[in-house]
Amino acid sequence: MTDTFAAIAAFDGRIAKVTGPVRSGKTEALLRRAAHALANGCAPEDILLATTTAEAARIARQRLAALLAARGADDAAALAARVTVASAQEACLAVLATPQAQAATGRAPRVLAPFEYNFFLEDMKTLGTPVRRLRAVLNHFNRQWCALAPEEDWVVPGDEQQTLDLAHRLLHATNAMLADEVAYVCGRYLQSEEGSSARQAFSLVLADDFQNLSAAQQTCLCLLARDQLIVAGNPGETIAAATSCPNAAGFTDFDRLRRDVTTFALSAAFGNPAVTAFCDAVAQAGDCDAAVAAQRVGKGRPLSTVKWNAPEDEFNGLTRYLMDLAAKAPDAPLAGICVVAPNKTWATALSQMLSKRGFTVSSLGFERLGGDPRETARARALMAYTALNLLADPDDLFAWRAWVGYGNYLTYSDGWKFLLAWCDEHDAGVLEALDAASKARAAGDPEPFPRAERLAERYDAGRAMIAQQSARRGHGLLAAIGAQDLREFDALAQAIAGDEDATALYALARASQFSPTHDANPRALRLSSYEQLCGCNYRAVYAAGCVDGFMPARDAFEVVSTDDDRTRVREADRRAFAAGVGKASDTLMFSTFSTADLELAERTKMQVTRVRMEGGRRVAAVRPTCFIEEAGAAAPLTQSGQTLLADTDIA
Numbered sequence: 001m002t003d004t005f006a007a008i009a010a011f012d013g014r015i016a017k018v019t020g021p022v023r024s025g026k027t028e029a030l031l032r033r034a035a036h037a038l039a040n041g042c043a044p045e046d047i048l049l050a051t052t053t054a055e056a057a058r059i060a061r062q063r064l065a066a067l068l069a070a071r072g073a074d075d076a077a078a079l080a081a082r083v084t085v086a087s088a089q090e091a092c093l094a095v096l097a098t099p100q101a102q103a104a105t106g107r108a109p110r111v112l113a114p115f116e117y118n119f120f121l122e123d124m125k126t127l128g129t130p131v132r133r134l135r136a137v138l139n140h141f142n143r144q145w146c147a148l149a150p151e152e153d154w155v156v157p158g159d160e161q162q163t164l165d166l167a168h169r170l171l172h173a174t175n176a177m178l179a180d181e182v183a184y185v186c187g188r189y190l191q192s193e194e195g196s197s198a199r200q201a202f203s204l205v206l207a208d209d210f211q212n213l214s215a216a217q218q219t220c221l222c223l224l225a226r227d228q229l230i231v232a233g234n235p236g237e238t239i240a241a242a243t244s245c246p247n248a249a250g251f252t253d254f255d256r257l258r259r260d261v262t263t264f265a266l267s268a269a270f271g272n273p274a275v276t277a278f279c280d281a282v283a284q285a286g287d288c289d290a291a292v293a294a295q296r297v298g299k300g301r302p303l304s305t306v307k308w309n310a311p312e313d314e315f316n317g318l319t320r321y322l323m324d325l326a327a328k329a330p331d332a333p334l335a336g337i338c339v340v341a342p343n344k345t346w347a348t349a350l351s352q353m354l355s356k357r358g359f360t361v362s363s364l365g366f367e368r369l370g371g372d373p374r375e376t377a378r379a380r381a382l383m384a385y386t387a388l389n390l391l392a393d394p395d396d397l398f399a400w401r402a403w404v405g406y407g408n409y410l411t412y413s414d415g416w417k418f419l420l421a422w423c424d425e426h427d428a429g430v431l432e433a434l435d436a437a438s439k440a441r442a443a444g445d446p447e448p449f450p451r452a453e454r455l456a457e458r459y460d461a462g463r464a465m466i467a468q469q470s471a472r473r474g475h476g477l478l479a480a481i482g483a484q485d486l487r488e489f490d491a492l493a494q495a496i497a498g499d500e501d502a503t504a505l506y507a508l509a510r511a512s513q514f515s516p517t518h519d520a521n522p523r524a525l526r527l528s529s530y531e532q533l534c535g536c537n538y539r540a541v542y543a544a545g546c547v548d549g550f551m552p553a554r555d556a557f558e559v560v561s562t563d564d565d566r567t568r569v570r571e572a573d574r575r576a577f578a579a580g581v582g583k584a585s586d587t588l589m590f591s592t593f594s595t596a597d598l599e600l601a602e603r604t605k606m607q608v609t610r611v612r613m614e615g616g617r618r619v620a621a622v623r624p625t626c627f628i629e630e631a632g633a634a635a636p637l638t639q640s641g642q643t644l645l646a647d648t649d650i651a
């Protein structure tokens with residue numbers, strides 16, 4: 001076992017693959033390889049360690065610093081900081097950010113935030129394609145981009161070509177890029193003649209959780225390696241966090257597709273054997289050939305499932321239990337504890353309850369801005385974000401597209417279409433068109449293009465907002481953009497010192513959308529989504545809301561979908577669940593409940609087994625997540641919430 005780690009650390013071949021089950025030390029092996037390379041004179045700048053998420057990168061960097069310190073390196077943290085540790089998406093964005101890449105691709109890596117995608121979608125609807133068909137075509141594009149399939153090879157003339165042409169037109173005009181295009185544009189660039197100097201930028205590329213990356217991301221990382229490439233992973237732990245299309249086969253077949261790949265198999269799982277046995281059992285009950293530990297190293301401690309009557313009891317009881325735990329061990333860093341929430345509703349309820357009980361909470365995985373840009377009342381956070389974007393960069397063309405679209409049930413997509421036609425006719429850019437519309441409005445002249453007056457009105461208001469607010473800073477700036485009382489901006493408001501200008505604040509707001517990480521505060525209890533557990537390691541994990549419909553999602557049961565659809569959802573969730581709860585090295589508790597108000601159950605998509613009347617209310621019966629039962633002998637025993645509280649002298 002130790003020999004395998006030593007062999008990976010000292011590996012001097014060109015390509016290697018590290019396989020291993022949950023918690024077998026795959027990341028550890030890559031970190032030891034990096035430490036060994038540094039000790040042998042490799043420049044830190046010549047190493048790329050790529051991960052699935054920004055949080056996984058943050059943790060990997062910390063672990064690398066700790067490893068270097070343990071080996072007696074001088075100033076280990078500074079040395080680790082010089083190594084490029086980044087998510088695969090960030091690594092691709094860094095390639096595309098160079099002037100050479102921008103000149104060669106004609107694209108800027110200004111990625112649309114998920115809520116900005118809605119504006120793009122509205123503009124795409126001007127084609128007149130039925131919305132379902134349009135979504136299907138755009139999903140098809142995403143899959144092709146993720147597969148790094150050259151557009152010229154797959155686009156079908158007619159409808160599809162027209163759709164692709166409009167997508168290009170909209171994105172080029174606003175200097176923007178879709179998230180799933182990033183690795184595609186990067187990969188095509190790296191494969192091209194012009195991109196040859198950007199290839200092989202790192203002597204050593206270490207790619208962790210390779211199964212989570214899209215084929216395009218996987219190819220980009222391979223192209224960035226000069227002397228050595230090592231990929232690590234486990235198909236049974238695949239999650240869709242780095243991309244919407246993880247390509248687990250790119251890991252499974254990695255050695256078949258290339259020559260002379262050395263394979264290292266890790267087979268011992270570390271941490272609590274009951275946890276890793278549970279994860280392996282859940283994964284094995286599924287449809288993929290996940291790696292299973294041959295040996296389990298560590299101190300055993302039973303898992304538990306706690307069943308509450310209703311969600312309110314869960315929120316109350318679980319947080320009281322955690323409060324009692326924290327009081328009994330006041331010196332243990334709370335950051336070693338993670339509460340996992342299955343969705344945003346649960347995350348919000350748990351976070352509020354934990355805060356009420358006096359915890360500082362760092363939440364991760366639920367910060368994505370949502371809301372309908374077509375309804376002003378539901379788009380306040382989006383409008384604040386766009387206002388901040390414009391204050392930070394008044395030349396951001398996509399921010400203008402969003403700004404002029406708020407408050408209209410079609411986001412002024414028709415106006416935007418006429419504006420782009422005017423740009424084509426006059427060989428002009430978006431800002432010139434908006435300026436022309438604004439001038440005509442001021443002079444009372446006829447509109448330069450239909451709907452120009454409406455767009456000009458919004459544009460003028462935006463210019464006035466920039467003129468008025470651009471000198472503001474910190475909390476005053478947040479108030480000026482209307483963000484001071486918005487829950488979506490709470491974390492940002494708490495994190496700032498108060499003297500940040502718009503550029504600094506916007507960078508933070510943007511990071512929360514694209515590369516969110518946990519607060520570094522060791523006193524903050526963690527609250528996380530399953531996806532954001534990737535790359536983490538916690539002393540204790542409490543998985544809340546473990547009911548069918550949440551985990552796996554209701555689509556795994558719905559009678560309206562096909563068998564294939566149901567299986568796909570169930571198996572994707574199974575991997576996220578097994579990989580996620582495996583991050584508990586010592587304590588793992590599942591929290592579930594048996595009933596819920598029918599309205600809440602429907603709204604949050606629980607899988608309802610029965611409905612009954614209780615005191616004039618309609619109450620839904622729900623089941624614990626099926627994965628627990630599927631773990632068979634490795635599944636924990638269930639106890640009631642009341643018993644748990646009584647045992648800990650709370651009730």
Ligand SMILES: Nc1ncnc2c1ncn2[C@@H]1O[C@H](COP(=O)(O)OP(=O)(O)OP(=O)(O)O)[C@@H](O)[C@H]1O
Pocket residue numbers: 005020021022023024025026027028029237270271535537582583585
């Ligand atoms: N050789 C080792 N000896 C002792 N402990 C180890 C060793 N390798 C890893 N560990 C510990 O086991 C845990 C899991 O390690 P690591 O995160 O590297 O594994 P992984 O296979 O990447 O995990 P995951 O399945 O979660 O991706 C960590 O707490 C780590 O410190």
